[in-house]
């Protein structure tokens with residue numbers, strides 16, 4: 001009699017060389033390892049020491065490093081997207097494609113049951129002949145995918161779409177609120193640009209999603225049911241939803257003492273925290289307007305942002321006299337903080353976010369009121385999802401040029417933080433959060 005097939009799988013992870021991708025792939029690996037599955041995680045050499053502390057199951061999750069070849073146009077020794085400006089990432093995609101023979105030899109040696117991948121459109125040429133299932137795991141919202149990266153979005157390399165055409169969602173797109181406004185259409189022009197040698201971003205991702213055995217998305221039905229259904233119809237294949245898959249490693253560490261002590265000095269739910277993710281850098285004038293907007297609220301605040309362009313510290317970029325005026329109630333910090341722990345500190349009651357997909361989930365899973373200031377493509381769509389479709393956040397009003405004033409930021413913050421306001425108003429006993437209760441995320445299917 002044949003041996004019964006083991007229900008524990010061996011899975012190879014091969015994410016895009018950006019921390020916004022490798023980190024959620026590792027969180028998913030932790031969840032799968034919790035269920036007894038074994039993971040071989042392929043990543044650039046330099047990324048390994050930065051991710052090791054997030055590996056909660058070193059007995060089951062093994063890192064396999066890749067040597068990233070040099071590609072003309074990239075600074076020497078570049079291995080991840082966080083080391084280069086955004087306009088150079090296309091060359092990093094070329095470098096990723098050049099690791100193909102290393103990936104092929106790893107897969108041949110490891111013989112996994114599944115390969116989870118995202119930006120390697122060629123992976124099925126390796127997995128299919130070996131009978132290995134490939135899963136394209138998307139770490140961005142279903143909204144961002146459904147509006148831009150589906151077969152119904154007709155993109156012809158030889159006839160680029162105009163901004164007006166890009167603004168219109170593809171045929172059958174199910175939402176009238178998760179859409180771009182006319183002046184935002186340019187945020188999708190990158191779809192038609194080369195991403196790696198000889199193919200566009202659109203071609204890379206849609207080829208990968210068409211050829212894989214199944215698509216997975218880091219989302220849940222409560223938040224994106226219709227959009228996931230649309231994706232399933234577009235690609236005519238199963239869509240597996242993983243839920244938000246947040247880091248459990250982060251929750252086990254304490255918040256840095258200096259920040260915990262500072263926050264302890266304020267009333268419950270009174271401090272507004274602000275951060276815009278790992279990539280975006282504000283212009284100096286917009287940075288100054290932002291901090292002045294916080295000053296105007298009169299509320300305690302903690303801003304963790306990179307120094308704006310043209311400066312090397314946040315201190316040198318602050319407006320005249322700002323530090324003295326907000327001393328004791330406001331911090332502007334130019335370094336990295338433990339965001340999930342900041343959001344769960346009892347004194348923090350508001351989060352001003354760029355709505356990157358990681359921050360979007362962290363804000364939804366926290367008790368904070370949410371104010372959104374999106375900057376790039378998918379952040380705008382995530383913002384529309386939270387503010388206009390789910391109505392659990394408030395978006396800061398911008399001018400057509402993209403500029404937001406200190407007054408509009410202050411107005412948005414006060415609208416959610418003010419006890420007497422319509423959205424943020426206190427009920428009988430507890431502060432009433434903008435309606436939000438997604439409880440345990442519901443997924444279509446989950447890899448057991």
Ligand SMILES: O=c1ccn([C@@H]2O[C@H](COP(=O)(O)OP(=O)(O)O[C@H]3OC[C@@H](O)[C@H](O)[C@H]3O)[C@@H](O)[C@H]2O)c(=O)[nH]1
Nearest residue numbers: 020275277278279304336337338339340356357358359
């Ligand atoms: O000071 C900080 C700032 C940020 N963070 C963490 O860094 C992560 C940032 O990830 P986000 O997805 O929110 O934003 P990023 O801008 O870094 O990511 C980018 O790539 C992935 C896309 O989905 C995002 O939309 C895009 O903005 C969050 O998990 C957040 O908790 C900190 O821990 N400390």
Ligand SMILES: [O-]c1cc(O)cc2[o+]c(-c3ccc(O)cc3)c(O[C@@H]3O[C@H](CO)[C@@H](O)[C@H](O)[C@H]3O)cc12
Nearest residue numbers: 018089118137138139140144145148190205377378
């Ligand atoms: O900006 C984006 C707008 C949009 O509508 C869709 C996407 O999709 C993806 C994407 C991410 C992961 C996938 O498996 C598929 C699609 C985006 O990814 C980002 O692309 C950048 C290239 O311009 C890259 O630098 C960044 O690291 C990716 O996270 C962006 C959008």
